[in-house]
Amino acid sequence: MITVLCGGVGAARLLGLLQREVSSFEYTAIVNVADDLVLHGVTICPDLDTVTYTLAGLNNEVTGWGLVDETWRVNQELAKLGGEAWFQLGDRDMATHLFRTQRLSEGATKTEVAAELAARLGVTIPILPASNEPVSTYLETDIGELSFQEYFVKHRHAVPVSKISFRGVEVATATTEVLSALKKSEKILIAPSNPLLSIAPVLAIAGITEVLEQRRDSIAAISPLIGGRALKGPADHLMTELGFESSAFGVAAYYGNLVGHWFIDEVDYAQAARIEELGATVTVLPTIMTEPLSGAALAKGIAAWLN
Numbered sequence: 001m002i003t004v005l006c007g008g009v010g011a012a013r014l015l016g017l018l019q020r021e022v023s024s025f026e027y028t029a030i031v032n033v034a035d036d037l038v039l040h041g042v043t044i045c046p047d048l049d050t051v052t053y054t055l056a057g058l059n060n061e062v063t064g065w066g067l068v069d070e071t072w073r074v075n076q077e078l079a080k081l082g083g084e085a086w087f088q089l090g091d092r093d094m095a096t097h098l099f100r101t102q103r104l105s106e107g108a109t110k111t112e113v114a115a116e117l118a119a120r121l122g123v124t125i126p127i128l129p130a131s132n133e134p135v136s137t138y139l140e141t142d143i144g145e146l147s148f149q150e151y152f153v154k155h156r157h158a159v160p161v162s163k164i165s166f167r168g169v170e171v172a173t174a175t176t177e178v179l180s181a182l183k184k185s186e187k188i189l190i191a192p193s194n195p196l197l198s199i200a201p202v203l204a205i206a207g208i209t210e211v212l213e214q215r216r217d218s219i220a221a222i223s224p225l226i227g228g229r230a231l232k233g234p235a236d237h238l239m240t241e242l243g244f245e246s247s248a249f250g251v252a253a254y255y256g257n258l259v260g261h262w263f264i265d266e267v268d269y270a271q272a273a274r275i276e277e278l279g280a281t282v283t284v285l286p287t288i289m290t291e292p293l294s295g296a297a298l299a300k301g302i303a304a305w306l307n
Contacts, residue, residue: 001181006047010192010289011031011192012055015051022306029051031051031130033047034137035198036134042101043100047198048127052127066089070090072091075088075089114127131173131174131205133171135166135168135172138164139163166200178207179207192223192287218260219259220260220263225268226248227265247271248264248275256278261282264287266285268284269284
């Protein structure tokens with residue numbers, strides 16, 4: 001079994017690639033929950049849903065999130081009424097959130113609900129929330145404190161950030177399923193998700209980093225930065241704003257002694273020696289998963305490391 005630490009889109013693409021191209025292994029996804037929110041009375045788990053929808057072949061490639069063949073009647077009517085319509089929820093997508101909210105109100109855990117949704121959508125990879133307890137990302141910005149979704153969606157991650165905090169993490173704990181997966185996995189992959197917003201809140205949950213610190217030689221990560229830039233999202237400028245180098249090396253230095261092997265893009269080949277000075281080994285290869293040849297090369301490289 002291979003366990004993958006996940007954020008949203010980048011992790012979902014990686015899992016889909018592994019499922020298609022490196023199918024001889026069993027995979028488990030541990031997914032960030034610090035992006036979750038309650039809006040309009042329903043509980044929304046964006047990263048869990050992005051991973052689930054992508055593995056089910058139902059992700060909306062046009063928007064990059066939500067469900068394929070979506071309609072927006074409810075959100076449009078909400079906007080006409082003057083409601084909070086900046087966080088767009090599609091009509092089909094809303095059914096997921098209503099189902100989750102109902103099940104949570106009945107006493108189910110996020111882990112149980114994630115498994116139920118995956119089963120109903122035909123997803124065979126176990127999708128595990130990092131914790132069943134609520135954890136919320138908040139950012140100190142030039143316009144004041146913002147929740148993650150306010151920063152990411154409402155303000156299009158365009159405001160400078162000076163600090164990130166994870167509320168609730170001091171009492172949150174990793175689930176039994178998460179700890180079991182981390183301990184029993186042959187190897188562990190950290191997806192090319194935003195290290196500060198997607199992976200950091202997973203690592204901050206009690207129990208997770210403690211296990212990972214004992215397993216460096218069996219942990220690999222894929223750099224989310226290529227040529228110092230993020231393919232999507234604010235990882236590059238956020239790294240700079242918070243005092244880190246915006247590069248593959250900067251991400252490796254941020255993770256420190258946690259990762260034993262790095263996959264970095266070929267445009268960053270000159271950084272391999274610097275990363276190796278951190279005590280990690282490095283594979284240089286194409287890493288853009290939206291391009292077929294690059295995706296195949298990355299899958300081949302990961303397969304070689306797994307074997």
